[in-house]
Amino acid sequence: MKIARRLELFKGYLGTEMNMRLTRMREEGRDVINLGLGDPDVTPPPHLLEVLRDAVSHPDHHHYPSFYSNRPLKEAISGWYGRRFGVQLDPHTEVIPLLGSSEGLFLIHFCLLDIGDVALVPDPSYPSYEAGVTLAGGQAETLPLLKKNSFLPDLQSIPAETAKKAKMIWLNYPNNPTGASADLAFYKKLVEWAKAHDVVVVSDNPYSEICFDCQPPSFLQAPGAKEVGVEFHSLSKSYNCCGWRTGMLVGNKDVIAGMAKIKSHSDRGMYYPMQVAATKALNGPIDFMEERNRIFRERRDVVVEGLSDIGFAVERPQATFYVWSTIPKGYTSQEFCFKVLDEANVWMIPGSMYGQFGEGYLRIALTLPAERLAEAMKRLENFCG
Numbered sequence: 001m002k003i004a005r006r007l008e009l010f011k012g013y014l015g016t017e018m019n020m021r022l023t024r025m026r027e028e029g030r031d032v033i034n035l036g037l038g039d040p041d042v043t044p045p046p047h048l049l050e051v052l053r054d055a056v057s058h059p060d061h062h063h064y065p066s067f068y069s070n071r072p073l074k075e076a077i078s079g080w081y082g083r084r085f086g087v088q089l090d091p092h093t094e095v096i097p098l099l100g101s102s103e104g105l106f107l108i109h110f111c112l113l114d115i116g117d118v119a120l121v122p123d124p125s126y127p128s129y130e131a132g133v134t135l136a137g138g139q140a141e142t143l144p145l146l147k148k149n150s151f152l153p154d155l156q157s158i159p160a161e162t163a164k165k166a167k168m169i170w171l172n173y174p175n176n177p178t179g180a181s182a183d184l185a186f187y188k189k190l191v192e193w194a195k196a197h198d199v200v201v202v203s204d205n206p207y208s209e210i211c212f213d214c215q216p217p218s219f220l221q222a223p224g225a226k227e228v229g230v231e232f233h234s235l236s237k238s239y240n241c242c243g244w245r246t247g248m249l250v251g252n253k254d255v256i257a258g259m260a261k262i263k264s265h266s267d268r269g270m271y272y273p274m275q276v277a278a279t280k281a282l283n284g285p286i287d288f289m290e291e292r293n294r295i296f297r298e299r300r301d302v303v304v305e306g307l308s309d310i311g312f313a314v315e316r317p318q319a320t321f322y323v324w325s326t327i328p329k330g331y332t333s334q335e336f337c338f339k340v341l342d343e344a345n346v347w348m349i350p351g352s353m354y355g356q357f358g359e360g361y362l363r364i365a366l367t368l369p370a371e372r373l374a375e376a377m378k379r380l381e382n383f384c385g
C-alpha cells in the first residue's frame, strides 16, 4: 500500500508509545512509577459529574451537535475570560469551542500557513506544534528557550530576516515542559514585536489555573493583543477533566472565522452533553481549584526538595504541574531517563524529546500522590548514589 510521504516528516506522539511500553512492564510485574503522564489523578468536581450524567441521560441529546445552539457555551467562555482575565470577548465572533485545544493547535496551521511559510516554534516545546506546522506544509524555525532568559524567547535576537518571513509565533506560558511563567510585561513586548513584523501570535495557555501564589495572565490582556493574535485555553487542566476534550480558541476574529470554516469540514462540533457540562463548569464555582493547587504545590515541594538533595539543579515552578530539572553529567537525557526506567522503575521524560535545547534536562509530572513521588525520589537517589 502506498502511504503519503508526509507521514515520514514527523514523529507520532511519544506518550502513546511510552504508555504501551510501561503497561507491558507492569504486566511483567514491575512496579513502575510513571512521572511522564501529563494527565493528573485529580478528578472533576462532583457537581459537574452530575450535570454530565443528567445531560447524557436525555434521549434528545444525541444528535449531531451542530443541531444545537452552542451559544450558551460561547457565552460561558466569554464570561469566564472576562471574570478571570478582564478580557472582553464577543461570544459570536471571538470565541470558538474546540474538541480539546489539541484539535485546534493542530488545525490552526492550516488556517495561518501556506506551503513553505515559516512558523516560529519554541524549543523545548510541546511536540504537537512542530508536527502541525510540518503537516500543513509549513516550515518550523526554532526559537530557543534558554535558562539564562528564564525560558522566555529572546525576541530581540530573532534575526530581522526570520521575523520578516515568519507568519506565526507559538508561545506557551505557563510553560510545558519548563514550568516557566510569562508576565504581562513580556506579552506587551510580544504584541509590539508582532505588530512591527506582522506575525500572528498563537498563545497556548492551558495551565493558567494550575498556579501557586500567583495568577498567570492571558496574552490577550496586553493592549492590542486581539489585533495580532489568538489564545488557546482548555478545561482539561483547569477543571481536572483531560478526557472530556473541551477546549477553546479566543481572540482575533479573522482567525476564529478561519477555524470555524476548517472545522465545518473536520468535525460536527462538541458532543452536546459535554457542551452542557463545560458551560456549567465555566459558569460555576471554582473554589475546588484552591485545594487542587494545594495538592500540586505539596507535590512540587516533595520533588524539588528531593531533586535538590540529590544534587540536581532545579527551580521551583510557580505554575503548571511539571518540574524541569538538569540531569547528571555523563549522560544524554535519553540515556539517563531510559537507564533510570530500566534500573529503578521510574519513568521521567527526557528533555530532548521536546527539542534540542531540552538536552541536559528531564521533565517530571506531578500527576501522582506525594507518597509515590517521594518513593520515586528515593529510587532516584539510590540510583545516583
Ligand SMILES: *Cc1c(COP(=O)(O)O)cnc(C)c1O
Residues within 6 Å of the ligand: 038, 099, 100, 101, 102, 103, 126, 172, 176, 204, 206, 233, 234, 235, 236, 237, 242, 245, 246, 247
Ligand atoms: C495539556 C496541554 C494542552 C491541553 O490540551 P487539551 O487538548 O485541551 O486537553 C495544550 N497545550 C499544552 C502545552 C498542554 O500541555
